[in-house]
Amino acid sequence: xxxxxxxxxxxxxxxxxxxxxxxxxxxxxxxxxxxxxxxxxxxxxxxxxxxxxxxxxxxxxxxxxxxxxxxxxxxxxxxxxxxxxxxxxxxxxxxxxxxxxxxxxxxxxxxxxxxxxxxxxxxxxxxxxxxxxxxxxxxxxxxxxxxxxxxxxxxxxxxxxxxxxxxxxxxxxxxxxxxxxxxxxxxxxxxxxxxxxxxxxxxxxxxxxxxxxxxxxxxxxxxxxxxxxxxxxxxxxxxxxxxxxxxxxxxxxxxxxxxxxxxxxxxxxxxxxxxxxxxxxxxxxxxxxxxxxxxxxxxxxxxxxxxxxxx
Numbered sequence: 118x119x120x121x122x123x124x125x126x127x128x129x130x131x132x133x134x135x136x137x138x139x140x141x142x143x144x145x146x147x148x149x150x151x152x153x154x155x156x157x158x159x160x161x162x163x164x165x166x167x168x169x170x171x172x173x174x175x176x177x178x179x180x181x182x183x184x185x186x187x188x189x190x191x192x193x194x195x196x197x198x199x200x201x202x203x204x205x206x207x208x209x210x211x212x213x214x215x216x217x218x219x220x221x222x223x224x225x226x227x228x229x230x231x232x233x234x235x236x237x238x239x240x241x242x243x244x245x246x247x248x249x250x251x252x253x254x255x256x257x258x259x260x261x262x263x264x265x266x267x268x269x270x271x272x273x274x275x276x277x278x279x280x281x282x283x284x285x286x287x288x289x290x291x292x293x294x295x296x297x298x299x300x301x302x303x304x305x306x307x308x309x310x311x312x313x314x315x316x317x318x319x320x321x322x323x324x325x326x327x328x329x330x331x332x333x334x335x336x337x338x339x340x341x342x343x344x345x346x347x348x349x350x351x352x353x354x355x356x357x358x359x360x361x362x363x364x365x366x367x368x369x370x371x372x373x374x375x376x377x378x379x380x381x382x383x384x385x386x387x388x389x390x391x392x393x394x395x396x397x398x399x400x401x402x403x404x405x406x407x408x409x410x411x412x413x414x415x416x417x418x419x420x421x422x423x424x425x426x427x428x
Contacts, residue, residue, distance in 0.1 A: 135194055263282055
């Protein structure tokens with residue numbers, strides 16, 4: 118009898134929902150039984166400070182990737198926005214599911230949009246990207262660190278710890294919390310995080326059996342869009358220590374459009390770029406966009422940014 122495919126995931130409610138989405142999709146293919154293996158990562162344990170102070174987005178993946186490398190699991194399910202741009206040796210992204218809505222949602226009991234907040238109001242977020250874009254639009258606002266899973270953040274918002282917060286619409290939808298959103302922000306208002314809304318399946322390189330099992334789940338348009346965004350991020354900064362945003366889309370003619378942005382944490386300095394090309398050239402488009410934006414901003418910008426974040 119064939120052993121079940123062991124699916125590794127974080128223990129957070131959203132991560133578990135995503136793992137069950139993958140398990141259901143695999144079972145619908147009739148290819149295998151599945152077993153979900155929940156794990157607690159370093160990123161889940163750290164709730165008192167921003168990720169940049171603790172080591173970056175790899176904190177959400179290390180323990181799960183270690184389990185893959187030691188054959189304790191067969192597939193790791195990740196929110197692709199949590200993935201460092203460089204994977205450990207021996208691991209690859211074998212497939213990505215169709216992307217959920219990548220936009221950000223605004224949640225607040227006091228303002229329909231963050232632009233409508235009263236002077237000096239407090240916006241809670243642990244994301245430098247969101248912080249920078251909020252302050253670019255409203256430099257008078259206060260931004261404070263708000264960590265925890267979606268449920269925890271909603272509870273803190275309800276208690277009045279902050280006047281508003283921003284969350285990925287994809288996560289709200291997957292958890293059935295979409296009705297908590299006060300409004301959905303368009304990309305020209307709040308450009309999303311790289312790979313936001315995309316679920317990736319990481320496997321061991323050379324594991325042909327598992328690769329064949331997950332292959333039917335692959336959504337090529339999602340993979341190419343995310344590849345472009347991650348290539349863009351890789352050139353600029355592969356961690357979460359820089360306020361970087363990007364979103365790629367593919368039209369009916371199979372042409373890819375990439376919008377990218379890098380900002381200073383205070384939102385006072387913004388560099389933006391847009392690139393077009395055939396979707397088959399997704400990584401090249403992302404790399405070229407990142408290279409051009411890095412040249413425009415200049416190395417002094419990134420050096421000053423790194424120095425400021427270390428203080």
